[in-house]
Amino acid sequence: MSYQSIQQLLKTSPVGTTVTVKGWVRTKRESKNATFIALNDGSTINTIQAVAERGPAEAGLLPEETLKLITTGACVAITGQLVESQGAGQSVEIKLESVHIYGPADPDKYPLQPKRHSLEFLREIAHLRPRTNTFSAILRIRHALAFAVHKYFNDNGFYYLHTPIITASDAEGAGEMFRVTTLSATKPPLTEEGKVDYSQDFFGRETNLTVSGQLEGELGALALGKVYTFGPTFRAENSNTTRHLAEFWMIEPEMAFYELEDNMNLAEDFVKTVIRYALQHCEDDLTFLDNRLKEEEKSKKKEEQSDLSLLEKLQFVISNEFVRLTYTDAIDILANSKPAKKKQFQYEVSWGVDLQSEHERYLVEKHFKKPVILTNYPRDIKAFYMKQDDAPATNERGETFGQTVRAMDVLFPGIGEIIGGSQREDDLDKLTTRMQEVGIDPEALWWYLDTRRFGSAPHAGFGLGFERLVLFVTGMGNIRDVIPFPRAPKQAEF
Ligand code: ATP
Numbered sequence: 172m173s174y175q176s177i178q179q180l181l182k183t184s185p186v187g188t189t190v191t192v193k194g195w196v197r198t199k200r201e202s203k204n205a206t207f208i209a210l211n212d213g214s215t216i217n218t219i220q221a222v223a224e225r226g227p228a229e230a231g232l233l234p235e236e237t238l239k240l241i242t243t244g245a246c247v248a249i250t251g252q253l254v255e256s257q258g259a260g261q262s263v264e265i266k267l268e269s270v271h272i273y274g275p276a277d278p279d280k281y282p283l284q285p286k287r288h289s290l291e292f293l294r295e296i297a298h299l300r301p302r303t304n305t306f307s308a309i310l311r312i313r314h315a316l317a318f319a320v321h322k323y324f325n326d327n328g329f330y331y332l333h334t335p336i337i338t339a340s341d342a343e344g345a346g347e348m349f350r351v352t353t354l355s356a357t358k359p360p361l362t363e364e365g366k367v368d369y370s371q372d373f374f375g376r377e378t379n380l381t382v383s384g385q386l387e388g389e390l391g392a393l394a395l396g397k398v399y400t401f402g403p404t405f406r407a408e409n410s411n412t413t414r415h416l417a418e419f420w421m422i423e424p425e426m427a428f429y430e431l432e433d434n435m436n437l438a439e440d441f442v443k444t445v446i447r448y449a450l451q452h453c454e455d456d457l458t459f460l461d462n463r464l465k466e467e468e469k470s471k472k473k474e475e476q477s478d479l480s481l482l483e484k485l486q487f488v489i490s491n492e493f494v495r496l497t498y499t500d501a502i503d504i505l506a507n508s509k510p511a512k513k514k515q516f517q518y519e520v521s522w523g524v525d526l527q528s529e530h531e532r533y534l535v536e537k538h539f540k541k542p543v544i545l546t547n548y549p550r551d552i553k554a555f556y557m558k559q560d561d562a563p564a565t566n567e568r569g570e571t572f573g574q575t576v577r578a579m580d581v582l583f584p585g586i587g588e589i590i591g592g593s594q595r596e597d598d599l600d601k602l603t604t605r606m607q608e609v610g611i612d613p614e615a616l617w618w619y620l621d622t623r624r625f626g627s628a629p630h631a632g633f634g635l636g637f638e639r640l641v642l643f644v645t646g647m648g649n650i651r652d653v654i655p656f657p658r659a660p661k662q663a664e665f
């Protein structure tokens with residue numbers, strides 16, 4: 172049976188023709204003379220209304236037993252003439268002529284009632300939540316953003332590099348790792364010293380799920396010029412935050428001949444372009460989420476309400492230049508800020524500390540009121556592969572601090588860090604020395620160091636957590652609500 176998507180049908184509105192749509196019943200309303208069915212098939216946030224006249228079966232109308240099976244959650248195909256709608260709320264509707272019921276849904280047991288459910292409750296039924304307006308909107312936006320990411324890189328001469336998910340290098344230190352093994356969990360083979368003998372494991376060595384594709388990305392960049400990865404990434408961080416997942420998708424471009432400045436320009440252009448793409452292609456879904464958030468804001472205290480709506484916030488980000496400043500200058504601002512003086516920060520700030528999300532958000536939301544790119548962080552709080560600056564940091568007053576590296580973090584309102592990146596150390600001696608200082612065996616990463624041995628070049632790259640981008644674009648508050656099936660501590664049901 173041929174059928175049309177509701178999105179297509181509402182766009183073309185072929186009034187007067189007979190159409191078939193297939194989807195899930197959202198609501199059913201009955202009056203004395205007619206039954207009104209709102210049907211959604213996931214192709215759009217909008218539903219189509221089907222109207223079934225009630226009356227005797229002899230008059231060619233649907234028997235009441237059939238109408239009874241059309242309940243919220245049931246999957247049906249509806250055929251009928253598309254007509255201009257009499258009622259308010261929709262321009263066209265289907266005059267129901269026949270219905271096929273694929274799968275009924277017992278209305279007493281179906282967990283999704285036609286009312287607003289809490290996000291917490293919906294997380295417990297993640298297998299069904301894509302059938303709600305909010306989650307279907309998020310998933311369509313997520314799709315559009317993923318497509319925009321590939322489009323951006325393809326349009327700009329980057330090659331998509333598939334980096335491995337199982338890795339043997341645990342040297343990167345980006346986070347705690349999940350082990351990959353086929354050894355017995357209860358009786359693993361042991362070495363003479365009583366340790367687990369990984370030489371008998373599947374790969375003949377200890378392996379883990381990757382925390383980042385960057386090191387392999389660098390290998391690609393130093394051959395193909397500009398590459399990017401976009402794949403699943405795993406961190407066993409036992410931190411139950413609204414911004415961390417144990418399994419998330421990371422986008423990591425890596426470019427030969429790019430220095431820190433080029434890297435910042437790329438990061439800014441890239442995020443703005445993909446956000447613009449979502450604004451252009453997800454109008455209905457973003458408007459729905461915008462209204463949803465406006466409702467939510469109303470229940471907040473006045474001082475906690477945000478000045479911009481979701482759509483305004485997205486427009487604001489794509490039409491303003493990001494502020495760029497050094498870590499050292501940021502520390503100056505933070506140390507002299509009102510919350511620092513009133514001791515309102517949970518963590519104190521001074522040169523050398525890693526910025527907490529409260530500090531990042533103060534800079535972005537209170538001080539600059541714009542996205543911020545912070546650069547030139549202290550060497551000791553950043554990864555070993557970042558390129559060292561030529562001279563130690565100094566501030567406006569001529570005070571000197573420690574050694575810095577060419578790092579850059581992009582900070583967004585409501586999110587904090589959305590991108591972390593850097594120019595990479597391309598000097599073999601400096602890189603090996605740094606590895607030894609932080610306790611990483613250069614031998615273990617011999618293949619990585621080979622790029623600096625043979626034809627080394629300045630290069631740079633960054634990592635963008637895809638879900639943090641989706642979080643920002645959808646205006647949701649919890650990262651577990653922007654991925655279909657979240658993986659977090661004690662959460663892997665679906
Ligand atoms: P954070 O300080 O927020 O934990 P990070 O410094 O560990 O981040 P990086 O190692 O630089 O982050 O990773 C690059 C990007 O990946 C981050 O900017 C962020 O967008 C994303 N990211 C990192 N950890 C997670 C996570 N557990 N869940 C989702 N996204 C993450």
Ligand code: MN
Pocket residue numbers: 345346
């Ligand atoms: Mn982290």
